[in-house]
Each structure stands twice: as C-alpha cells, then as structure tokens.
Amino acid sequence: MFERHGEGNGENGTSPASTVPQGLSRARARWVSRSGQPAATCRRLEETRRPQWTLDSEVKDVLLEGELVVELIRLNDFLREHCGPRAVVDEVHNVWLGVFLMDPDAYVQDQQLLGQILDLEVYQLLQRSQKLLMDTMKLHERGVHRLEQWWGFERKDMCTPLARLKINAALKVAPKEGGEEMLEGFYDSVYNARWHHLVEVPEGEWMGMMVREGKPKQSWTYRAVGGILEKDDSVEQSGAPRPRLMVLTSDKGWPYSWILENSTRDCYVNCEVERVWQIVKDDLTEWFSSHGESEFTPEQRVLIGMPGIGKSMNAGSYLLYQLLHYDVKKLQVVAYRIADRTFMFDKATQNVSHYIGKEAGLKAVEEFSGRGMRGYIIHNVAEPIHEPFFPFASQGMVHDCGDAAGGECRQRT
Incomplete structure (x- = not known):
C-alpha cells in the first residue's frame, strides 16, 4: 500500500523492506521504490543507487528520501489493512489518511482503537513522513527549494530537528568547492x-508618517561616549522632518x-x-x-x-x-x-x-x-x-x- 520516496533510506542506509513493521506482510509486499521495482530488487541495488547529493539537489528529495508516501486512501481502508476488518469509524470521520494524521484524536473516538493505531510502527513512520512533508512545504513557501539555499536561510529553527538533521547530513556529502x-x-x-525614507510629519495634534523618495535632508547624529558611538538626540534637526527609517531597494x-x-x-x-x-x-x-x-x-x-x-x-x-x-x-x-x-x-x-x-x-x-x-x-x-x-x-x-x-x-x- 505504501511506497517509499527514492531508492532507499538516505538517512540510515537501510533498505525499504528492512524498516517494515513485523507482522505487516501484506503491506510489505506492496512497499516498492519510486521506480516501481520490488523491494528485494531495491535492496540489491541500494548500495550503487543511493542519491548523490549536490548543492542543486531539491530539499524535497532530501527530506523525503526513504520515507513512506502518504497515499490518497480513506481512514477506514487503512484501519482494515492494519487493525482488522472490524476496526472502522463512521462515515463522518472516514477522512483521507493525510487529514487523519494531522489530528488523530478528532477522527477516532474509540480510545482503545486509537491506542492500537498509535502503537503501529507503520503509523509512526507515516507521522514522520507527514512532519517532513510539512517541513518541505514551509521551506518552499519561504523560497528554499535547493540545498544551497539552506545555507543563507535564517529561520532554520522553524523546521523539525529531523529535517535539519537530514539536510545537514546531505550538505556534508555535497561537493562544495567551485571556481569563479x-x-x-x-x-x-x-x-x-534606490533610496526612500520614512519621516514624521505633524497632523494637527498627532504625528503622522510619510514615505518620501531619496535620502533625507537630515539623518541621525552620533557622539562618542566611552569609546562607543551613541545616537545624539540633543541635536536639533533644523526644522527638517526627523527620519525614522531609510530603505534601500x-x-x-x-x-x-x-x-x-x-x-x-x-x-x-x-x-x-x-x-x-x-x-x-x-x-x-x-x-x-x-x-x-x-x-x-x-x-x-x-x-x-x-x-x-x-x-x-x-x-x-x-x-x-x-x-x-x-x-x-x-x-x-x-x-x-x-x-x-x-x-x-x-x-x-x-x-x-x-x-x-x-x-x-x-x-x-x-x-x-x-x-x-x-x-x-x-x-x-x-x-x-x-x-x-x-x-x-x-x-x-x-x-x-x-x-x-x-x-x-x-x-x-
């Protein structure tokens, strides 16, 4: 039922079949690589076909390599496959599997069944994949699509520790030297x-803000205090509007x-x-x-x-x-x-x-x-x-x- 991204697990070097939960033989038979080859074939080819990461490699490929694909199936199909034919929910809660993974408590009211699901190794692997997929989407929304773009990304802490670990591991093996x-x-x-600046302008009893083109006529003034420059607020601005912010585009x-x-x-x-x-x-x-x-x-x-x-x-x-x-x-x-x-x-x-x-x-x-x-x-x-x-x-x-x-x-x- 569930495929894995890529040819093998890029993080720990295990083959797709080696991490399949015990007792899930029916699912194991259908866990194949993205290329459609059987898991046994993938195991034989794994050592020679592992990804060769470069700075141009897609972050999506790095994060999802070796992870299970969350297929477009209903929750009841998943439950029958892994918890037995009677393990079902009503039609109102029979949502897509990906929706269920985001909030399991909302769709399985039976606490005993929920506990059984949470203990499934296949469920835990799917949750792992779901989190990495969410990390991928967050990075894409912020313009991080390739490995090289991770270097200058300043909000790395928004990703899960696992995502950061996989990306950093790929960067370690990616060639980094290049010519001019x-x-x-x-x-x-x-x-x-181009210059613009934001100034304060009086508006009756209030002070307003206005954006103007070019540099301000008066900028900030500084004085040395104990060997450190500090802004000097005592200097008059000769009647010119005080700049609050300058912008270079x-x-x-x-x-x-x-x-x-x-x-x-x-x-x-x-x-x-x-x-x-x-x-x-x-x-x-x-x-x-x-x-x-x-x-x-x-x-x-x-x-x-x-x-x-x-x-x-x-x-x-x-x-x-x-x-x-x-x-x-x-x-x-x-x-x-x-x-x-x-x-x-x-x-x-x-x-x-x-x-x-x-x-x-x-x-x-x-x-x-x-x-x-x-x-x-x-x-x-x-x-x-x-x-x-x-x-x-x-x-x-x-x-x-x-x-x-x-x-x-x-x-x-």
Whole structure:
C-alpha cells in the first residue's frame, strides 16, 4: 500500500523492506521504490543507487528520501489493512489518511482503537513522513527549494530537528568547492540601489508618517561616549522632518538573498544600522590617514545581533552599499561571505564574482591582495561551523554573528 520516496533510506542506509513493521506482510509486499521495482530488487541495488547529493539537489528529495508516501486512501481502508476488518469509524470521520494524521484524536473516538493505531510502527513512520512533508512545504513557501539555499536561510529553527538533521547530513556529502562565476548585473543593482525614507510629519495634534523618495535632508547624529558611538538626540534637526527609517531597494536583491528565491529586495536602515556604518567609516578614516600608514593594522570587528541591527539582511547589506561607494582609490574590493559562499565586488571593473567553498574564497581574496588591492570583508556567520577567516593584513573586516542574543559592534581581540 505504501511506497517509499527514492531508492532507499538516505538517512540510515537501510533498505525499504528492512524498516517494515513485523507482522505487516501484506503491506510489505506492496512497499516498492519510486521506480516501481520490488523491494528485494531495491535492496540489491541500494548500495550503487543511493542519491548523490549536490548543492542543486531539491530539499524535497532530501527530506523525503526513504520515507513512506502518504497515499490518497480513506481512514477506514487503512484501519482494515492494519487493525482488522472490524476496526472502522463512521462515515463522518472516514477522512483521507493525510487529514487523519494531522489530528488523530478528532477522527477516532474509540480510545482503545486509537491506542492500537498509535502503537503501529507503520503509523509512526507515516507521522514522520507527514512532519517532513510539512517541513518541505514551509521551506518552499519561504523560497528554499535547493540545498544551497539552506545555507543563507535564517529561520532554520522553524523546521523539525529531523529535517535539519537530514539536510545537514546531505550538505556534508555535497561537493562544495567551485571556481569563479561572474554574476551579470548584480554589481550595478547593489551600487545603484534606490533610496526612500520614512519621516514624521505633524497632523494637527498627532504625528503622522510619510514615505518620501531619496535620502533625507537630515539623518541621525552620533557622539562618542566611552569609546562607543551613541545616537545624539540633543541635536536639533533644523526644522527638517526627523527620519525614522531609510530603505534601500536593489532590483536583484542583496548577497544574502542571492541563494534564496522570493526574498526581499529592500534593505531597512534605522539609526542602529547607520551607527554600525559610522563605526566602520571611522576605522577606514584611520586606516587611510597619512600617519603610521605602513604599520597600521585594519580593525576586525564583531557585530553581534543587537536589537535593531537586523542581522545580515540590513547591517551587512548596508555596509556593502556604503563600502562600494567609498573612495575607490583607497578601497578597491569588497568581499561578502555568507555560509560557504564568497561574493567578490571588484570596484575597478564593477563586477561581482562568486565562489563556493572556503578554499575558493580564500584563493580569491589572496589573488586580489596579491595584486596590491585593499579591501574589506563582510562575513555573515550563518552557522557556528562557518568560522570567520582573517587571511591578510590588507583587509578590514566585520563578521556578523547574527544569531547571538545581544551585544555590540566591537573590536575583535
């Protein structure tokens, strides 16, 4: 009755028949592979036909590989097959099996029968498949269709532990190294991102909000307090409306979203995101000042997801935009690294090159550094395993630990 996805269980290496519940011989005879071959044949071919996962593999295939297919049958058909001919419910509760799996208590009122169902190994396997199917749908709704898109997905905790385990296991065996790939039009999209801003405007006794095109005439002002920049609310805005939010729109999105689908094209900049840029800009000013230039070591800073920063979606994207607009005579290249991907922005040629894997990214940075080019690295630490790398003294760096609970932009020691 129930087929399995794929040729075998990709998680534990067992054959389809090996996990069939004991005493279910009738069902076992019909558990075949997606190709329609008998289970015995699948066992013989399993070792040579296991999936070879790549970064282009479908998340759906990874999650459902080796799992039972929830067939389009009625609940009573399932009960007669596995609990006996008298184990039935009334027609009102005789729903599709997939509906029953989502809420068993609602459709089986007999507690003794319900307990018998819940103890069935085939039921437990079907529940497992149902949960993985739900995980697949959630990921698809958020634009995660392929393995490579999982790297930059920031809501991994919305999936079940089993789903995360299967995806991460597939990523471990998927080839990750790749050469240079030029991304046409992406440099211009980021460099020419369009500005809008949200301002407060008085409306009688109330304050309203208005969206305006372009940059605001007055932005936020900061002052140094104990070596840390803080927003200075005491500075008057010369009568100009106070900005509450700035928005940068890139037609092709931002680097963190280039491995996702249906991701936002907007980068939201509030006073905290702007504060991060002011800190980095001060570092650059010191770096390129005339005194001690030959001995000065660029700052390496850690940005730990404090409230208002917006992780890489805002802070990292905004830093990239500002660094691309920084004087090209002083700063020639910007690297944006997320997960196992490195995007190299060559300001001289106004091109973006894309590299997969740590070694490929390091070689790219080494090549630019070897040509005497100065650069800045933005490293979004998507997962703890994606440790930052600090390869050369001619690079400034911010690495964004976006999942941390709190903190500040500070120098790495």
